[in-house]
Amino acid sequence: MVEDRSLGSKLFNITNAILLGIIALITVLPFLHVIAASFTTSAELAAKKFVLFPTTWSFDAYRYIFSTDTILKAMGVSIAVTLGGTMWSMLMSTLMGYGLSRRDLVGRRYITFFVIFTMLFNGGMIPTFLVVQQTGLMNSLLALIIPVSINAFNMIILRSFFQNLPDGLEESAKIDGCNDFGILFRIVIPCSKPAIATISLFYAVTYWNTYMHAILYISDSSKWPVQVLLRQIVVLASGLNYDGAAYTDIPPPEQTVKMATIVVATIPVLLVYPFLQKYFAKGALLGSVKG
Amino acid sequence: MEPQLQGQVETLTKSQIRSARKKEIWKNIKKNKLIYLMILPGFIYFFIYKYIPMYGLVIAFQNYQPYLGITGSEWVGFEHFHRLFTGSDFWMIFRNTLVLFGLQLFIYFPIPIILALMLNEVRHHMYKRTIQTLIYIPHFMSWVVIVSVSFVVLTLDGGIVNGMLEYFGFQPINFLMNDSWFRPMYILQVIWREAGWGTIIFLAAISAVDPQLYEAARMDGANRIRQMWHITLPAIKSVIVILLILKIGDVLELGFEHVYLLLNASNREVGEIFDTYVYTAGLRQGQFSYSTAVGFFKGIVGLILIIFANRLAKKFGEEGVY
Numbered sequence: 001m002v003e004d005r006s007l008g009s010k011l012f013n014i015t016n017a018i019l020l021g022i023i024a025l026i027t028v029l030p031f032l033h034v035i036a037a038s039f040t041t042s043a044e045l046a047a048k049k050f051v052l053f054p055t056t057w058s059f060d061a062y063r064y065i066f067s068t069d070t071i072l073k074a075m076g077v078s079i080a081v082t083l084g085g086t087m088w089s090m091l092m093s094t095l096m097g098y099g100l101s102r103r104d105l106v107g108r109r110y111i112t113f114f115v116i117f118t119m120l121f122n123g124g125m126i127p128t129f130l131v132v133q134q135t136g137l138m139n140s141l142l143a144l145i146i147p148v149s150i151n152a153f154n155m156i157i158l159r160s161f162f163q164n165l166p167d168g169l170e171e172s173a174k175i176d177g178c179n180d181f182g183i184l185f186r187i188v189i190p191c192s193k194p195a196i197a198t199i200s201l202f203y204a205v206t207y208w209n210t211y212m213h214a215i216l217y218i219s220d221s222s223k224w225p226v227q228v229l230l231r232q233i234v235v236l237a238s239g240l241n242y243d244g245a246a247y248t249d250i251p252p253p254e255q256t257v258k259m260a261t262i263v264v265a266t267i268p269v270l271l272v273y274p275f276l277q278k279y280f281a282k283g284a285l286l287g288s289v290k291g
Numbered sequence: 292m293e294p295q296l297q298g299q300v301e302t303l304t305k306s307q308i309r310s311a312r313k314k315e316i317w318k319n320i321k322k323n324k325l326i327y328l329m330i331l332p333g334f335i336y337f338f339i340y341k342y343i344p345m346y347g348l349v350i351a352f353q354n355y356q357p358y359l360g361i362t363g364s365e366w367v368g369f370e371h372f373h374r375l376f377t378g379s380d381f382w383m384i385f386r387n388t389l390v391l392f393g394l395q396l397f398i399y400f401p402i403p404i405i406l407a408l409m410l411n412e413v414r415h416h417m418y419k420r421t422i423q424t425l426i427y428i429p430h431f432m433s434w435v436v437i438v439s440v441s442f443v444v445l446t447l448d449g450g451i452v453n454g455m456l457e458y459f460g461f462q463p464i465n466f467l468m469n470d471s472w473f474r475p476m477y478i479l480q481v482i483w484r485e486a487g488w489g490t491i492i493f494l495a496a497i498s499a500v501d502p503q504l505y506e507a508a509r510m511d512g513a514n515r516i517r518q519m520w521h522i523t524l525p526a527i528k529s530v531i532v533i534l535l536i537l538k539i540g541d542v543l544e545l546g547f548e549h550v551y552l553l554l555n556a557s558n559r560e561v562g563e564i565f566d567t568y569v570y571t572a573g574l575r576q577g578q579f580s581y582s583t584a585v586g587f588f589k590g591i592v593g594l595i596l597i598i599f600a601n602r603l604a605k606k607f608g609e610e611g612v613y
Contacts, residue, residue: 016412023406024425027487030440031428033451037443049454055546067538068299096333099326105320111330115337119595123344125566126573127549130350133341148338181323209433212548216574227435234439235552262439269431276426 031266038062045255061260071264073231077141078208078225082268085207090200092149097158098184100204110161110200125216132217144210144225151206154199160194162188198279199209201272207267226265234258250276351584364580371584380568384438388453388564391550392542394478400538402482403489404531408519410490426487436486441476442467470558477553479495492534496527533604540600543593565589 026039032052037045038061040054051287065071100112101106122128128147165188173183176240211227226231236256328477351371353364406426413419443447445452445466453463453559464471504522513521547566554562565585573582 006514008514012412013414016409020406020409020422024422027426027483029429030444034440046449049449049450055400073578094332095329097462099330099333102323104319105323106316108416116422117339118337120597121345123347123589124583124590125569126346126579126583126586127344127350128340129574130347130579131340133493135339146336146367148334151341152337155333180323180329182330182498205431209435211433211435212551222527227433230435230439231552234442235435247323253444254381255443258439258443259426262436262443265439266436273428273431274424277427 029058034259034262038256040256040262042254044255061254061256062264063259064254064262065260067153071226071261073155073222074229075264077223078210078227079268081141081144081210081225082204082207084141086146086200086203088145089149089151089154089195093151093158093199094154094184094189094196096150097155098162098188100155101159103163103284112156115152115155117172129216137217139218139220139223141223143219144207144213147217148206148213151203154202158192158195158199161192165191180196186220197276201279204272205269230261230265231260260270310461333501341521348583348587348590350580350588353580355580357579367580371581372588374581375585376590380563384563384565384568388543388545389560390474391477391545391563391564394474395545396535396538397483398478399481399486400535402486402494404527406486407527408523409491410494411523412515412519423487423490426490428487429484430488432484432613434484434546434552437480438549440551441480442560444477453578468555468557473553473561474559477550480553482548488554493527496530497523500526529607536600536604536607540593540597542596543589 029052033050036051036054039057039059040051041056041058041060044054044056044058045051096115100108100115102108123131132143132147134136135146137146168188169191170183173187178186180202209227211231214225214228218228312382316353347361350361352366353361354367392513407488410419410422413422432440444450447453447463447465452466456463464472466476500523504526505518508522509517543565543567545564547561547570550562550564551567554567568588569582569586569589572578572585
């Protein structure tokens with residue numbers, strides 16, 4: 001394509017670039033502010049209100065939140081649920097996704113519909129709650145994993161990916177004496193790294209961000225994941241809670257402490273994000289086109 | 292006699308074909324038994340955690356008592372639905388759900404399209420990538436983080452926004468406890484979290500546009516804005532229409548977590564939606580049957596809307612979602 005080099009076009013480019021730059025800045029400024037403010041003193045934050053680079057560095061907020069093991073415990077829970085959950089979900093989704101990708105399978109369309117129907121209709125919160133209760137998962141970290149073992153959407157994406165692999169791969173493996181499990185684990189999975197990476201990351205982010213299931217199924221506060229603790233510290237301490245009871249008996253934590261808690265709850269996602277952005281985008285496209 | 296005979300022969304072959312087919316199917320199943328074994332764990336998962344709860348919906352027609360279970364509880368017919376539709380709460384939830392959905396449709400929906408159009412015009416590849424990287428970030432933050440960051444920025448207790456208001460001589464606003472700020476806050480957070488991520492699908496559609504079209508338009512003297520308007524936008528029209536239709540199928544899916552985190556005693560009148568209502572009535576107040584009825588109603592309406600939306604989407608010549 002020949003570039004348009006007229007003055008109007010150049011002006012357009014510049015304006016557009018500047019506008020987008022501003023939008024991107026507005027998007028990330030609140031996060032930057034929170035990160036910077038968590039590393040400064042309460043006094044500086046109170047005086048300046050907005051901090052992008054602390055003039056007086058202070059790790060007091062972090063010292064405070066790590067002075068008890070509450071946050072460490074919650075981090076431990078979140079990490080365990082994220083690692084365990086992602087592995088479990090990937091195993092379940094890959095097995096089912098690969099199974100359903102085999103075109104010669106009798107009844108495959110019925111089973112696929114069986115799965116897809118759950119995306120359109122479900123029992124809802126209360127009946128699901130009762131099933132989780134009756135399967136003995138209440139107050140167990142497994143309640144955050146087992147009831148969401150497979151995300152139907154993710155499984156379908158994996159299935160579509162497996163389906164598009166060349167058939168010759170499987171055939172040659174079969175001739176070499178591989179059974180179906182061998183084909184899956186030795187041939188198909190190694191050939192599907194981009195899809196596996198994308199879906200693993202989707203699962204990992206979901207597990208790290210898990211919140212609703214924790215408030216539904218976990219009442220023991222020592223088993224709370226980071227997200228629930230964050231809500232406790234920032235959202236509830238910011239005013240009334242949902243039931244109308246004021247949290248006046250507990251002094252609200254200092255602003256810098258809230259900021260530090262947010263940072264801690266976000267760090268894993270922030271660390272992983274830049275490296276894996278290309279996978280995320282590809283995966284989302286895969287999902288939106290194939291669905 | 293002859294036609295009868297013919298008939299017999301025909302049924303014979305039919306049944307033969309059928310049994311041959313059955314054999315074929317059995318052979319296939321036997322050959323694929325390992326594949327069925329792979330599907331089994333997933334199948335069991337969906338059965339237990341997705342289908343048994345669907346059966347559990349019958350408690351909407353009972354006075355469910357946990358110690359009596361589904362088989363022992365008393366049947367009450369449509370009593371809970373009657374209570375829902377005649378109660379004043381219903382209209383409050385219904386209105387709130389519709390308003391929040393309207394905000395999503397009219398305010399949020401166009402934004403990713405505009406952003407995608409703008410991003411597509413960026414000529415500098417690295418710059419484009421950087422912008423994309425930055426605006427995708429919030430999508431990966433949990434609602435708790437999004438709401439928490441908003442709260443520390445908006446709070447009366449030294450938040451930057453109120454600091455600025457005071458600096459410019461305005462009264463500080465209690466955004467978090469004020470019911471008139473609930474809706475603006477809700478939609479701004481939706482935009483913040485999802486607008487960037489929402490550009491992906493539009494950018495994909497744009498990338499399929501034939502570059503020759505732009506060249507031809509330039510020959511005809513179209514400037515950049517006119518090219519955008521007359522070529523890019525029409526090219527992605529079908530994607531826009533499909534997404535719009537599908538969005539309508541999702542009217543009731545506003546997100547429990549987000550709304551629940553924003554709710555407090557002072558904004559319940561404008562903020563309570565079906566999902567949060569089910570949670571409070573059911574799990575907080577222990578009205579299992581009543582709140583199951585509420586959830587059931589929501590589920591049925593949602594299902595109808597999705598099927599309707601999907602039909603409509605197919606009519607527009609696309610594959611639909613399922």
